[in-house]
């Protein structure tokens with residue numbers, strides 16, 4: 001009896017882990033739905049009911065599969081079936097068990113996708129609501145101005161193409177050929 005349980009234990013653990021994962025994903029999805037108040041199209045409560053029924057069926061099948069594996073092990077131990085038959089049936093039951101696990105996984109899939117969508121939407125919303133400091137504090141460069149000539153003597157700003165200061169008549173552009181003569185007293 002102990003040996004029988006021991007041989008089934010790895011399978012029990014594997015099933016348990018798979019169910020725990022499925023449960024965790026489902027719980028996450030539900031909590032997200034509640035937290036973000038998202039009305040998720042295509043996933044009304046009626047669908048949820050059906051889904052949990054389907055889950056119950058799968059869990060029943062999983063339990064039946066475990067019983068089959070235990071019975072098989074027992075039958076081999078008491079010599080009721082040949083080693084050859086045991087190997088064959090054991091492989092069959094394990095294949096069925098895998099199918100059940102796959103179905104459980106497929107069933108969880110849409111919830112996981114839905115949960116990911118909700119998280120993405122929530123993150124996008126948070127990002128949108130936040131002000132962008134980089135944009136607000138962008139330094140404003142002064143508009144490009146035409147270079148102006150400032151008279152070195154009276155500091156009056158003259159037109160860029162001016163040769164003499166419009167106020168004090170000081171020469172603003174040095175004449176290449178002539179020696180400096182702009183320091184004449186006014």
Ligand SMILES: [Zn+2]
Pocket residue numbers: 151152153154155156165166167168169170
């Ligand atoms: Zn001047």
